[in-house]
Amino acid sequence: MIEIEPTYLIVIGFLLLSIIICIIRVVKGPTAPDRVVGLDTINTIIIVGMIAFGIAEKSVIYIDVAIVYALLSFISTLFIAKYLEGGEF
Amino acid sequence: MLAFVVTTILCFITYLLLTTGSGTLGLWSLEEILFGAILSLIVGFLARTILIKDNFRMANPVRWVIFIVYVIGPFFVSMAKANIDVAYRVITGRINPGIVKISPDLKTDLGITMLANSITLTPGTLSVDIDEDKNDLYIHWINVKKKALEKKPVDYKYVCGTFPNWIRRIAE
Amino acid sequence: MLSEIVDIIVYILLAIGVFFNLLAGVGLLRFPDVYTRLHAGTKCTTFGSIFICGSVVLLGLKYWIQGNPEYSTLSIHTAGALIAILLTNPTGAHAIARAAHRSGVAPVRAIVDDLKNKTVEKSAKKKEVKK
Numbered sequence: 001m002i003e004i005e006p007t008y009l010i011v012i013g014f015l016l017l018s019i020i021i022c023i024i025r026v027v028k029g030p031t032a033p034d035r036v037v038g039l040d041t042i043n044t045i046i047i048v049g050m051i052a053f054g055i056a057e058k059s060v061i062y063i064d065v066a067i068v069y070a071l072l073s074f075i076s077t078l079f080i081a082k083y084l085e086g087g088e089f
Numbered sequence: 090m091l092a093f094v095v096t097t098i099l100c101f102i103t104y105l106l107l108t109t110g111s112g113t114l115g116l117w118s119l120e121e122i123l124f125g126a127i128l129s130l131i132v133g134f135l136a137r138t139i140l141i142k143d144n145f146r147m148a149n150p151v152r153w154v155i156f157i158v159y160v161i162g163p164f165f166v167s168m169a170k171a172n173i174d175v176a177y178r179v180i181t182g183r184i185n186p187g188i189v190k191i192s193p194d195l196k197t198d199l200g201i202t203m204l205a206n207s208i209t210l211t212p213g214t215l216s217v218d219i220d221e222d223k224n225d226l227y228i229h230w231i232n233v234k235k236k237a238l239e240k241k242p243v244d245y246k247y248v249c250g251t252f253p254n255w256i257r258r259i260a261e
Numbered sequence: 262m263l264s265e266i267v268d269i270i271v272y273i274l275l276a277i278g279v280f281f282n283l284l285a286g287v288g289l290l291r292f293p294d295v296y297t298r299l300h301a302g303t304k305c306t307t308f309g310s311i312f313i314c315g316s317v318v319l320l321g322l323k324y325w326i327q328g329n330p331e332y333s334t335l336s337i338h339t340a341g342a343l344i345a346i347l348l349t350n351p352t353g354a355h356a357i358a359r360a361a362h363r364s365g366v367a368p369v370r371a372i373v374d375d376l377k378n379k380t381v382e383k384s385a386k387k388k389e390v391k392k
Contacts, residue, residue: 004268004320007275011313014279021286025298033295033361040353041285041302047346048282048310051339055317060331063338067345074349081356085363107341110334172281172308175301179288184297187372188362209351210307215299217358229296229358233372 008056015049036080043073092141095148097133099140101125152259159255164207167250171212178231187233188217191245192225193253200260201226207256208249267323271316278312281305294369295361303354307346314343 019042026038047066054062104125105117112118146152178184195201201224205216213231220227228248236247245253288301321336 004271007272011275011279015282018282018286021283022289025289031295031361031366033357033364033366034298036357036360037295037298037302038289040357041289041306044306044310044346044350045282045285047342048278048306048313051314051317051342054339055320055335058335060334060338063335063342067338067342070342070345070349074353077353078356081353081360084360106337109337110331116330116333168304168308171304172284175288175304176284179284179291179301182291184292184370185372186297186368186370188368205355206348206351209354210304213300215296215303215358216355217296217362229300229368231297231300 005056005058008052011052012049012056015045015052019045032084036077036084039080040073040077043069043077047073091145093133093137095145096137096140097129100129100132104129146260155255156259159259163251163255164211167211171210174212185232186229188227188229189233189238189248190225190227191248192223193245193249195224195253195256195261197260200256203260204249204252204256207252211249211252214248264323264327267319271320274312274316274319278309278316281309281312285309295366296358296368299354299358303350307350310346311343314339314346318343 022038022042022045026035026042029035029038047070050062050066050069054060054066105122108121108125109116111121193201193204195204201219205219205226208214208216208226208228215229215231216226217229218227219225230248234247282305285301285305288305289298292298292301317339318336321332321339324332325336
């Protein structure tokens with residue numbers, strides 16, 4: 001049986017492929033909300049990639065960064081949505 | 090006073106969960122426990138009016154047990170169904186969308202938030218907007234059934250099954 | 262013996278997770294408008310994240326039982342990240358959908374739109390307040 005940690009690097013390769021597909025949507029997207037949907041999806045995939053990289057490198061610090069990144073990307077998504085809505089902050 | 094105690098205990102549990110494996114005293118070291126206690130006292134004092142507004146309904150452990158059963162049982166099953174459904178629609182491209190209004194008749198903010206999040210993650214539905222006076226939800230539905238449109242607002246059984254009954258037991 | 266079974270379960274969970282994350286990207290490309298894209302982007306990434314994070318938690322637990330206590334930190338922090346994803350992802354999708362509808366993006370090929378009339382009423386009310 002092969003080692004299990006390098007498998008996570010292959011997983012990160014597939015996640016990168018998925019991110020590239022999302023970037024096509026961000027560049028093409030006809031309206032602004034389309035681009036925000038693409039960015040939101042990219043954020044989630046990056047969080048999962050950080051977790052996979054954390055166990056591939058056997059280091060906890062990547063996963064701590066992933067938690068903080070999840071909360072920050074959520075707040076940025078809320079702000080962009082509020083801006084698109086035309087509301088006041 | 091009780092709000093302060095509950096907030097402090099929640100903060101302390103979160104701190105302990107995030108610092109496991111730091112020492113020899115069980116899973117923690119003595120410094121971490123002391124520092125966490127001081128920090129959670131400060132945060133509990135500052136945030137005592139924010140986390141808990143007026144009632145202590147969610148402090149009842151029975152509600153938490155029902156919540157965990159709900160997440161593991163019906164919620165996870167319908168989430169798996171949702172993803173197979175989306176996979177089918179991605180591959181065939183067969184969609185029939187529309188925005189419908191449902192009135193689930195929930196009263197608390199927590200309940201309506203949980204229902205909106207559950208609807209977003211379950212088959213073919215996505216919550217778009219909320220009527221804040223009557224707590225009605227507007228749902229984007231990817232495959233509208235003709236039968237459901239006969240009555241307005243649409244019966245929630247077609248959109249989200251028995252979720253409102255579960256959430257009424259948890260949050261109200 | 263037991264550790265090999267755990268390894269096989271981890272491989273299966275990883276395969277499912279990667280499949281659904283790729284499906285999210287393909288769905289973003291193929292669907293025709295914002296709302297259906299949100300369906301793909303939210304549900305599939307959340308479901309895929311559950312499986313990949315679940316495999317990491319399982320692997321951490323396996324090493325923990327085999328006698329490496331530092332892996333407990335890895336498992337518990339991954340579970341925390343998973344809870345953060347589960348809470349924030351649908352809420353963000355809800356915010357984007359509401360913003361899209363209020364900024365005037367209509368659902369493509371919709372056969373019913375109950376929200377249209379309500380938006381008009383609300384904007385009229387807002388103007389009155391501003392005057």
